Amino acid sequence: MNKMMIKMLVFTEVFFFLSLIMAYVYMVYYGDTRSAGEIKSLHISTTGFFTFILLSSSFTFYIAEKNYLKGNVKQLKIWLVITMILGAIFLFGQGNEYYHLIREQITLGASVFGTNFFTLTGFHGFHVFVGLVLLSILLTMSLLGDFNSNQSTVIQTVGIYWHFVDAVWIVVFTVVYVMPRFMDMKT
Amino acid sequence: MDEIMPSSFAGATPVRVLNRDQKLLQWISSVDHKQIGTMYLLLSILFLVIGGGEALLMRTQLAIPNNHFLSPEAYNQIFTMHGTTMVFLVAMPAIFGFGNYMVPLMIGANDMAFPRLNAFSFWMTLFGGGLLYFSFLAGGAPDAGWFNYAPLNEYNYSSRPGVDYFAIGLLIAGIGSVGGAINFIVTILYYRAKGMKLNQVPLFVWMIFVDSFLILAAFPCLNAALAMIEMDRQFHAHFFNSASGGSALLWQHLFWLFGHPEVYVAMLPSFGIFSEVFQTFSRKPIFSYAIIASSSVAIALLSFGVWVHHMFAVGLGNTVNGFFGAASMLIAIPTGIKVFSWMATMYGGSIRFSIPMMFAIAFLIQFTFGGLTGVLFAIVPIDWQLTDTYFVVAHFHYMFVGGAVFGLFAGLFYWFPKITGKMLDQKLGTWFFWLFTIGFNTTFLIQHVLGLIGMPRRVWTYPDLPGYGVMNFISTLGAFMMGTAALILIVAILKSLRSGVVAGKDPWDGVTLEWYCDPQPGRKNFDKIPLVRSRRPFWDLKHPENPDWKNARS
Numbered sequence: 001m002n003k004m005m006i007k008m009l010v011f012t013e014v015f016f017f018l019s020l021i022m023a024y025v026y027m028v029y030y031g032d033t034r035s036a037g038e039i040k041s042l043h044i045s046t047t048g049f050f051t052f053i054l055l056s057s058s059f060t061f062y063i064a065e066k067n068y069l070k071g072n073v074k075q076l077k078i079w080l081v082i083t084m085i086l087g088a089i090f091l092f093g094q095g096n097e098y099y100h101l102i103r104e105q106i107t108l109g110a111s112v113f114g115t116n117f118f119t120l121t122g123f124h125g126f127h128v129f130v131g132l133v134l135l136s137i138l139l140t141m142s143l144l145g146d147f148n149s150n151q152s153t154v155i156q157t158v159g160i161y162w163h164f165v166d167a168v169w170i171v172v173f174t175v176v177y178v179m180p181r182f183m184d185m186k187t
Numbered sequence: 188m189d190e191i192m193p194s195s196f197a198g199a200t201p202v203r204v205l206n207r208d209q210k211l212l213q214w215i216s217s218v219d220h221k222q223i224g225t226m227y228l229l230l231s232i233l234f235l236v237i238g239g240g241e242a243l244l245m246r247t248q249l250a251i252p253n254n255h256f257l258s259p260e261a262y263n264q265i266f267t268m269h270g271t272t273m274v275f276l277v278a279m280p281a282i283f284g285f286g287n288y289m290v291p292l293m294i295g296a297n298d299m300a301f302p303r304l305n306a307f308s309f310w311m312t313l314f315g316g317g318l319l320y321f322s323f324l325a326g327g328a329p330d331a332g333w334f335n336y337a338p339l340n341e342y343n344y345s346s347r348p349g350v351d352y353f354a355i356g357l358l359i360a361g362i363g364s365v366g367g368a369i370n371f372i373v374t375i376l377y378y379r380a381k382g383m384k385l386n387q388v389p390l391f392v393w394m395i396f397v398d399s400f401l402i403l404a405a406f407p408c409l410n411a412a413l414a415m416i417e418m419d420r421q422f423h424a425h426f427f428n429s430a431s432g433g434s435a436l437l438w439q440h441l442f443w444l445f446g447h448p449e450v451y452v453a454m455l456p457s458f459g460i461f462s463e464v465f466q467t468f469s470r471k472p473i474f475s476y477a478i479i480a481s482s483s484v485a486i487a488l489l490s491f492g493v494w495v496h497h498m499f500a501v502g503l504g505n506t507v508n509g510f511f512g513a514a515s516m517l518i519a520i521p522t523g524i525k526v527f528s529w530m531a532t533m534y535g536g537s538i539r540f541s542i543p544m545m546f547a548i549a550f551l552i553q554f555t556f557g558g559l560t561g562v563l564f565a566i567v568p569i570d571w572q573l574t575d576t577y578f579v580v581a582h583f584h585y586m587f588v589g590g591a592v593f594g595l596f597a598g599l600f601y602w603f604p605k606i607t608g609k610m611l612d613q614k615l616g617t618w619f620f621w622l623f624t625i626g627f628n629t630t631f632l633i634q635h636v637l638g639l640i641g642m643p644r645r646v647w648t649y650p651d652l653p654g655y656g657v658m659n660f661i662s663t664l665g666a667f668m669m670g671t672a673a674l675i676l677i678v679a680i681l682k683s684l685r686s687g688v689v690a691g692k693d694p695w696d697g698v699t700l701e702w703y704c705d706p707q708p709g710r711k712n713f714d715k716i717p718l719v720r721s722r723r724p725f726w727d728l729k730h731p732e733n734p735d736w737k738n739a740r741s
Contacts, residue, residue: 001300001377008369012403019411019441023426031432109423112432119418119426 002157010164013127017168020123021175024116029183035113036180041104043097044177050093051173054128057086058166065159071150077142083162084135087128094125117176124172127165134158218302219710223309224288225606228599230313231281232677237320238272239673241265246630246666249659252651262647263330264349268319270333271353273587275360276316278453281595283312283367285456286395288606290371292701292708293389295380295716295724300373308367315360322352329353332645334446335416337427337438342420351420354413361406361413368399368406380700383719389699390479394459397483401452401490409445412438439501443494451490453587455483457594458525461547464597465529467695468544469536472735474528476722482521489518499570508567515565519558526555541695542616546597549624550590557585560635575645578638584631596623603680604694608707609687615679619672626668633658633665698723 028035064079098118101107108118138158141147147155214222244265248257257265287305291298299305322328329349331339340350375388375396388396416438418424425433458479466473473479495503495511529551538544560582564570573579603611637658642649649655693702703725704712717728721735 001373004376005301005369005373008372008403012365012369012407014407015404016407016411019408019444023411023415023437023441026437027426027432027434031434034432108418109425112425115418115424115426115433119415119424123414 002153003160006157006160010160013164013168017123017171020116020120021171024120024175027112028116029180031112034111038106038111038113039180041101041106042177044181047093047097047173047177050090051169053086053093054090054166054169057083057090058163060086061159061162065155068147068155069150073142073147076147076155077139080135080139080142084132084139087132087135091125091128091132094121120172120176124165124168127168131158131162131165134161218298218306220287220291220299220302220305221606221708223305224284224286226309227280227284227287227312228606230309230316231277231284231595234272234276234280234316236673236677238269238277239670241269241272243666243670245269246663248647249649250663251660252649252656254648257647259647260327260330263645264323264328266645267329267332267335267349267353271319271329271357272316274333274449274453275357276312276319278587278591278595279360279364280312282395282398282453282456283308283364285391285460285595285598285602286367286371286398289602289701290374290392290395291378292605292704292712293392293699294375294378294383295700295713295719296374296378297712299370300378301370304366304370308363308370311363311366312360315356315358315363317356318359319352319356322349322356325352334442335438336442337416337435338429340416340420340438341428351417354417354420358410358413361410364402365406368402371395371399372403380716380719380724383724386477386480387719387722389459389722390462390473390476391456391459393480394455394462394483397487398452398455401448401455401487404491405445405448405452408441409449412441412445415441436501439498440494443497444491447494447497448487448490450583450586451486453591455486457550457591457598458483460594460598460601461529461550463699464543464547464601465532467601467697468539468541468547469533470539470696471532471536472698472723474531474534479525479528482524485521486518489514489521493518496565496570499567500574505567512565512567512570516562519562522558526551526558541600542611542613542620543597543601543695545617545620546593546600549620550593550597553585553589553593553628557582557589560585573638575643576638577634577642577644580644581631581634581638584627584634588627588631601695602701603683604690605701607684607687608690609683610690610694612679612683612687615675615682619675619679622668622675623672626665626670626672629665629668630662631665633661637662693725698726700724703728 028039060079060083064076064083067073067075067079101114101117106114106117108114135158138155141154146152214226217223217226244257245262248254248262287299290296319329325348327347327349329335329345329352330347331345331350331353335350335353338344340353375392376385379385379388415424415426419426419428419433425431427433427435427438429435462473462479493511493515495507496515499508499512529547560578564573564579564582600611600616603609637655638644640654642655649659692705695702700716700719703717717724721727723735727734727736
């Protein structure tokens with residue numbers, strides 16, 4: 001039941017991110033001619049590293065969930081903490097990237113690229129942050145002993161959300177960082 | 188007229204009432220689906236009065252040519268707020284109100300799946316609406332129309348904070364709608380009574396189910412667009428600013444990608460209410476349940492492929508226009524099937540002309556008429572000729588009022604005895620029906636002609652051209668008839684609450700489970716629930732000699 005609820009939430013979020021991604025593709029790929037230059041300010045290798053970190057956090061969460069189902073609460077706590085640290089590192093990487101872009105005068109108001117880049121990645125970052133809040137609630141609950149029996153569906157429910165947030169990032173990373181490298185954009 | 192049928196179960200269990208000691212606090216802190224549903228309905232009625240008042244202000248301004256009753260600025264704010272209010276703060280809360288109250292009762296559940304999420308959804312809707320209306324005090328209401336087109340919604344063209352309140356208010360109310368929709372889906376999937384299959388739920392429940400998916404797919408598009416416009420207005424972003432590389436057209440795409448499905452979001456629950464009303468008051472099972480149910484899925488899917496018919500005049504090219512014109516015409520097929528199914532339900536039935544049934548029959552005529560003008564708009568050259576005229580205004584009011592709102596009124600008269608335990612006053616109700624129906628048709632039928640001879644919509648006044656003055660005056664007269672009718676309805680509700688006929692448990696001889704539980708259920712709806720074996724479980728109980736599941740064919 002909880003899992004169905006979160007699946008419906010994911011369903012509706014898909015349309016939200018699709019709208020933002022459509023706007024990005026429409027304007028940055030085919031709209032403003034300055035975008036091709038600005039897109040070169042993005043460091044695909046640095047962000048690629050943080051992407052790897054975020055995707056690993058999906059994997060560590062999977063281990064946490066497996067341990068929970070086996071009744072191994074201690075391992076659950078450890079892997080939850082690791083997942084949270086990985087998520088926090090990703091957010092740190094995003095903040096660092098924003099800092100450098102803004103120093104290069106690429107801001108929300110500066111150009112169409114900035115508008116779309118900061119809105120799309122910002123909303124994703126916000127979802128990661130919400131995920132961290134959810135994970136910290138899970139951690140608190142496990143410390144309070146709420147997960148000593150493995151009857152609850154809460155962990156799988158948060159898991160569906162967390163994997164979804166990672167999946168969104170794969171699409172965003174592809175559209176924002178990877179695809180422009182293979183495209184002949186108007187300059 | 189109708190008579191109150193004694194139910195074979197009347198008086199079997201004592202009436203339990205909610206604990207009323209805490210008064211207001213009990214309502215504010217409530218997570219009970221019936222109280223939340225009631226609050227949704229009250230919210231809807233409150234905004235119906237406000238939105239209706241705005242409509243009367245507009246019609247007063249338009250009653251005679253060259254009128255100066257309202258300033259152009261005030262007129263823009265009022266028509267914007269009228270549309271926004273009616274769609275987001277009247278139709279949506281009414282749908283969620285009936286859904287909240289009736290879905291758990293009809294499927295034999297004791298509450299919604301997530302009661303706290305339910306309360307959260309309601310309060311988000313209420314505060315979203317409150318924020319929208321706060322704009323009047325904060326320097327001017329939004330004035331760019333309910334569609335809020337770019338670049339009119341940009342800071343350069345609307346520098347007062349109205350559009351900001353529009354964006355944030357609707358964002359908050361929209362989050363409430365999404366939460367409510369998720370709740371409905373999970374409730375219907377997991378909380379059905381024992382034995383009730385998904386293809387045996389009452390059609391109202393089915394329509395709410397499909398509706399919820401529509402909400403989940405449509406609202407995020409609007410929410411994304413609203414977030415973007417706030418980025419533009421507050422942080423000088425460039426989403427909809429064509430001059431700096433953005434795209435004003437993107438707003439139209441995102442808005443109508445939400446906006447057209449939203450039309451069906453408002454429509455489908457009324458289809459559900461009518462399906463209940465037709466079968467109850469024709470004393471026959473609904474004709475072709477499966478086709479009514481599946482055609483609404485078809486409507487839901489098609490509704491995401493027709494949004495460009497709001498944009499034929501934009502100039503997207505003949506290929507695009509032709510595709511979306513054809514797709515729009517396709518919608519007429521599943522809706523037409525529904526109309527025939529309802530007519531076939533009445534055919535050969537023993538019809539009672541109670542007030543819900545009167546609304547249902549008026550709906551059939553008005554909805555068919557509005558549907559025909561809708562097919563006209565799918566023909567691109569006709570759309571070019573008529574777009575932005577009063578013909579459009581007339582068309583969508585026939586759908587929204589003559590279709591959706593008539594359904595909500597039918598639902599109000601049908602379920603009022605369930606919600607309050609009293610019958611809604613028959614005599615005043617009949618007056619209300621006739622005055623409202625005549626007033627509605629007087630207001631909007633003539634607007635088709637006004638549109639055909641070229642009167643543009645969204646204008647605050649008009650010159651004294653031949654015919655304009657008299658036709659507008661007739662339209663205004665009709666609007667005031669509807670206003671009077673609304674007053675009668677409120678009097679009828681108050682009078683019925685105080686001294687109405689006590690309804691008992693099953694006043695309409697219903698066939699679905701909401702009539703099986705107590706007249707006014709307490710916190711817990713059902714102490715025991717029969718095993719559901721057909722689409723009419725209560726009929727089976729009342730007619731053990733001839734239950735549906737014994738002579739089942741489908």
